[in-house]
Amino acid sequence: MKKIYLKLRKIFTPTVIVICGVLMLLSLFAGNLVFYAFGSDDSGYAITPVLIILLLAIIGIVLCLWLRRRIVRNDPVMGRFAAERISLKPGGTVKGQRKFGFMTIRWMIMLISFFALIYGVKWLGQGFGNIELPIFACPINQDQLIDSSCYTLAHLNSLVGMSWSEIGIFLGSLLLSIVVLGRFICGFLCPMGLIQDLTHETRQGLKIEGLSFNEKLYSRLKPIKWTLLLLFLGLSFVGGNFCNICPAITVSPALAGFKVSLFLSGFAMIVVIIGSFFKRRFFCNICPLGYLIGLGHRISLFRIKKDCQACTECGACYEACPMGIKTIYTEREKRDVTTADCIMCGECIDKCPENKALAMSFGGLRFYKASRKTFMSGHKKNEKRLKRLIRKREKNESN
Numbered sequence: 001m002k003k004i005y006l007k008l009r010k011i012f013t014p015t016v017i018v019i020c021g022v023l024m025l026l027s028l029f030a031g032n033l034v035f036y037a038f039g040s041d042d043s044g045y046a047i048t049p050v051l052i053i054l055l056l057a058i059i060g061i062v063l064c065l066w067l068r069r070r071i072v073r074n075d076p077v078m079g080r081f082a083a084e085r086i087s088l089k090p091g092g093t094v095k096g097q098r099k100f101g102f103m104t105i106r107w108m109i110m111l112i113s114f115f116a117l118i119y120g121v122k123w124l125g126q127g128f129g130n131i132e133l134p135i136f137a138c139p140i141n142q143d144q145l146i147d148s149s150c151y152t153l154a155h156l157n158s159l160v161g162m163s164w165s166e167i168g169i170f171l172g173s174l175l176l177s178i179v180v181l182g183r184f185i186c187g188f189l190c191p192m193g194l195i196q197d198l199t200h201e202t203r204q205g206l207k208i209e210g211l212s213f214n215e216k217l218y219s220r221l222k223p224i225k226w227t228l229l230l231l232f233l234g235l236s237f238v239g240g241n242f243c244n245i246c247p248a249i250t251v252s253p254a255l256a257g258f259k260v261s262l263f264l265s266g267f268a269m270i271v272v273i274i275g276s277f278f279k280r281r282f283f284c285n286i287c288p289l290g291y292l293i294g295l296g297h298r299i300s301l302f303r304i305k306k307d308c309q310a311c312t313e314c315g316a317c318y319e320a321c322p323m324g325i326k327t328i329y330t331e332r333e334k335r336d337v338t339t340a341d342c343i344m345c346g347e348c349i350d351k352c353p354e355n356k357a358l359a360m361s362f363g364g365l366r367f368y369k370a371s372r373k374t375f376m377s378g379h380k381k382n383e384k385r386l387k388r389l390i391r392k393r394e395k396n397e398s399n
């Protein structure tokens, strides 16, 4: 009992309670703060709010960059915020050198999933109506085409009016998702994941420095994560609606052609785009649905395995991890290093220079392993490029 009390005290810190309160109030009054009212009426296009969000996010990013430059110029101590975390770029992650491999397959799956979850599910719902699938995407909830676990989780109070068979299907499909897919959903299937990765790639393409999060910053995200999880599961019981503050609803329904009032979710999406521009997978670090699925990681078939003998403690995996999971690097005994935060993106394996030190497995079958050859092949190309650049610079200097 005392253990449970201590655990609850750890979760319900004053910060969590205050954030919960503020977001609850905002959610309850969200109806009066309609962000894009024209989304729900007959005028205008469903896509218009998304374009406005995009425009406001770009303005926000430009403002942040300007502010950062000013802060760093006036206070050199803040210079660390301008510097990007040192990153190794093996295995063809340098622009123009991407080789066909696990990461390319991941991008392909993300793209296919994006279209399947938006248009495929819409088509399925309109054709077969009222079926429940173990999937997590918004358009299916408009007009109740297909029921989804995410929507039911955000409206747990609706379980009261459901029949036993409906409850069984909801729980069964949720359990199936956790066991078969786990947070593979976040790394490969979620439309929000693709949007964030595209935002990150855009920043890299523009050669703008991102923000490096240290352990302290990651730990500061914890109360926010728990707050959102509590609101996600509990808001419906006090008359609120988590969908009103969820950024995901701003994208998929609009792209599928559904008009929805976005309330506070429009603002949330702007924050997510700006955040993921500077910090890779920013929203995944606080996503309540992702974390809820992650909490069931012990029964998930997807796992990250580590060979502690092969590991040379270089720390490249930690540097590459968008979720800041330090145990992947510090673990010295356990073979299984899967955690609730791991989104199965495979970045740590891609950047690990030691043969088989890290691997991703499904049901015990290791299908993606760290490889020195892949790591070195990327570096050899980088090395040649670097030598060419040095020669060019020396030539220019001597002239």
Ligand code: SF4
Pocket (backbone or CB within 6 Å): 304, 320, 321, 322, 323, 324, 325, 328, 341, 342, 343, 344, 345, 346, 347, 348, 349
């Ligand atoms: S531990 Fe590896 S697979 Fe998991 S989130 Fe971090 S980089 Fe991705």
Ligand code: SF4
Pocket (backbone or CB within 6 Å): 310, 311, 312, 313, 314, 315, 316, 317, 318, 328, 329, 351, 352, 353, 354, 357, 358, 370
């Ligand atoms: S698992 Fe690989 S990348 Fe991580 S510390 Fe060990 S050798 Fe380095």
